Amino acid sequence: METKTMINYTHRQAGHCESGATSNLLRFYGEDMSEPMAFGIGNGLYFSYIPFLKVQFAPMISFRNLPNTVFHRGMKYLGIDATVIKKFKDPKEAMLALDRNLEKGIPTGMQVGVFNLTFFPPEYRMHYNMHNLVCFGKEGNLYHISDTVMETAQVLTYEDLLRVRYAKGVFAPEGKMYWINNVPGNLDIKAAVAMGIKKTVYEMIKVPFPLIGVKGLRWMGRDLRKWPKKHGVTKASFYLGQVLRMAEDFGTGGAGFRYIYGAFLKEAGEKFNHTELLEASEMMGKTANRWREFTYIGARNCKSRSQPQEDYGMLGDMMIEIAGMEEQVYRKLDKIKL
Amino acid sequence: MGNSTDDLKDPSPGDNELIYTYNRELFYHFDKEKGFTQEVHYQNPDNQVIIKQSWDAAEQRLDEVKQLVIIGKLSPIAYYMEKILMEVPMLAAYMEISKWRVKRHLKRKVFNKLKPEILAKYAAIFEIKVEALKNPDFLK
Numbered sequence: 001m002e003t004k005t006m007i008n009y010t011h012r013q014a015g016h017c018e019s020g021a022t023s024n025l026l027r028f029y030g031e032d033m034s035e036p037m038a039f040g041i042g043n044g045l046y047f048s049y050i051p052f053l054k055v056q057f058a059p060m061i062s063f064r065n066l067p068n069t070v071f072h073r074g075m076k077y078l079g080i081d082a083t084v085i086k087k088f089k090d091p092k093e094a095m096l097a098l099d100r101n102l103e104k105g106i107p108t109g110m111q112v113g114v115f116n117l118t119f120f121p122p123e124y125r126m127h128y129n130m131h132n133l134v135c136f137g138k139e140g141n142l143y144h145i146s147d148t149v150m151e152t153a154q155v156l157t158y159e160d161l162l163r164v165r166y167a168k169g170v171f172a173p174e175g176k177m178y179w180i181n182n183v184p185g186n187l188d189i190k191a192a193v194a195m196g197i198k199k200t201v202y203e204m205i206k207v208p209f210p211l212i213g214v215k216g217l218r219w220m221g222r223d224l225r226k227w228p229k230k231h232g233v234t235k236a237s238f239y240l241g242q243v244l245r246m247a248e249d250f251g252t253g254g255a256g257f258r259y260i261y262g263a264f265l266k267e268a269g270e271k272f273n274h275t276e277l278l279e280a281s282e283m284m285g286k287t288a289n290r291w292r293e294f295t296y297i298g299a300r301n302c303k304s305r306s307q308p309q310e311d312y313g314m315l316g317d318m319m320i321e322i323a324g325m326e327e328q329v330y331r332k333l334d335k336i337k338l
Numbered sequence: 339m340g341n342s343t344d345d346l347k348d349p350s351p352g353d354n355e356l357i358y359t360y361n362r363e364l365f366y367h368f369d370k371e372k373g374f375t376q377e378v379h380y381q382n383p384d385n386q387v388i389i390k391q392s393w394d395a396a397e398q399r400l401d402e403v404k405q406l407v408i409i410g411k412l413s414p415i416a417y418y419m420e421k422i423l424m425e426v427p428m429l430a431a432y433m434e435i436s437k438w439r440v441k442r443h444l445k446r447k448v449f450n451k452l453k454p455e456i457l458a459k460y461a462a463i464f465e466i467k468v469e470a471l472k473n474p475d476f477l478k
Contacts, residue, residue, distance in 0.1 A: 013364045013378060036374075056392070057399075115423070121360040123389050126423055151362055151378070168431035241391045248385045259366030263374035285368030299384035302391055 040264030113167025
């Protein structure tokens with residue numbers, strides 16, 4: 001039986017998968033929200049460094065919040081009626097729920113693993129389970145997919161989609177799906193921006209734990225200096241590579257999301273005519289450029305493996321300097337009243 | 339892009355070849371005059387080196403495991419697990435058995451006594467035939 005449902009959904013490429021999906025979903029419902037706005041309101045920005053937990057053979061480093069934070073918090077702060085189903089026990093039921101949504105004309109977001117995602121760039125296909133995409137149509141056995149990392153919309157077979165929705169391992173998606181039910185007419189974007197900034201400031205400078213936010217950055221900077229002595233040059237280079245991969249790989253928009261956040265501050269500042277926000281956005285932009293310098297120097301270090309140890313000392317200092325620059329932005333944001 | 343961020347832009351063209359050109363991604367940039375801009379391009383050569391580093395490391399790990407399988411210390415399961423970039427906890431999750439059992443199965447001696455059903459399940463995860471799991475090509 002050939003069934004066909006196609007929702008008139010526009011695929012737009014974005015820097016970050018989840019804020020891209022959130023922004024595209026909102027646009028479908030007539031709310032013109034850019035990716036940076038969705039990212040900023042939904043607390044996309046984050047940092048954590050967990051040296052004793054190894055992921056892909058290197059310390060766990062994250063520049064982003066937990067999966068589904070952007071969508072969930074964004075919807076909460078904006079006061080939009082949305083549904084998140086965290087988990088389906090039965091994969092077939094998860095696919096049926098998706099089909100029902102499509103028949104009702106609801107584009108539906110899902111968390112997936114990228115290892116078996118057939119259309120994904122081969123160089124990124126590792127076991128990474130925190131990716132997001134939106135399904136907006138079905139034709140027979142094929143699902144139409146909007147993945148904001150990709151330049152164009154893609155298709156996946158039923159079997160392949162089921163497989164990526166049930167990828168296993170750390171942060172297994174377990175069939176998670178989410179969608180918007182209803183967008184009220186007059187959204188209070190200003191209040192949402194204020195709540196989003198407040199929470200991000202909290203997470204970056206006020207969490208009383210040394211490995212999260214700016215404190216985590218400093219900790220990593222100090223560790224970075226010691227890596228060659230502690231682990232040898234090859235491993236140090238791999239660890240450094242991991243920091244850079246987390247900051248620059250797919251779905252970051254570059255420099256560990258700092259550009260996207262800066263763009264958010266700028267857009268919010270322009271929208272509400274707020275000078276201090278605009279100043280903060282410029283500071284964030286400069287920080288992001290410094291991050292990018294860090295990744296360039298770091299990448300060159302990784303390229304030639306027999307590097308003198310001083311380079312790690314320099315990179316560690318640079319990281320601590322960046323932490324200081326970021327802290328100033330958050331302190332400034334902390335004082336801003338919207 | 340403007341001239342003011344030239345020092346941040348890619349190093350001189352030609353000294354680096356792009357390795358990955360499957361998909362162009364969206365990147366943000368910042369520059370004092372223009373503010374924040376978006377641009378779609380391939381990952382820059384420096385970042386591509388970093389991505390390659392992790393694939394090279396995976397290849398090296400696979401090679402090391404392969405040697406251990408050849409001398410009979412590890413079972414072919416260890417090799418195929420490494421080949422699809424998995425680690426014990428993840429493989430255990432796919433197998434729906436406990437981690438310590440998977441860890442045991444990595445020993446050659448235990449592997450030799452495994453039941454056909456379990457072997458078939460492993461083979462299905464690795465997407466190979468049971469025969470290939472028992473006798474990998476490099477052991478022949």
